[in-house]
Amino acid sequence: MQRLGFSFVLFGLTLVLGVVGVMLTDGLAPGRVAPGFAALAAATGGVFLVLGLYALERGRDGARHPG
Numbered sequence: 181m182q183r184l185g186f187s188f189v190l191f192g193l194t195l196v197l198g199v200v201g202v203m204l205t206d207g208l209a210p211g212r213v214a215p216g217f218a219a220l221a222a223a224t225g226g227v228f229l230v231l232g233l234y235a236l237e238r239g240r241d242g243a244r245h246p247g
Contacts, residue, residue, distance in 0.1 A: 185235025192228030195221060 199221045206213050 181235055181238060185232045185238075188228045188232030188235060190232075192225045192230075192232055195225030195228065199225065 199218050202213050203218055
């Protein structure tokens with residue numbers, strides 16, 4: 181469960197940071213990225229972050245209280 185959670189957190193952070201990087205470079209050449217697509221990608225990254233943190237927390241509680 182912790183590996184899955186870590187993967188979700190890593191993917192979510194990568195997605196959010198990728199969107200931020202593309203939006204920062206979009207200032208040099210406006211119109212490359214649709215704002216709706218960027219918002220959807222950032223929201224998806226946020227969902228993956230929350231799911232990953234939930235899985236990490238759930239896995240940690242299971243290790244402390246087996247059964």
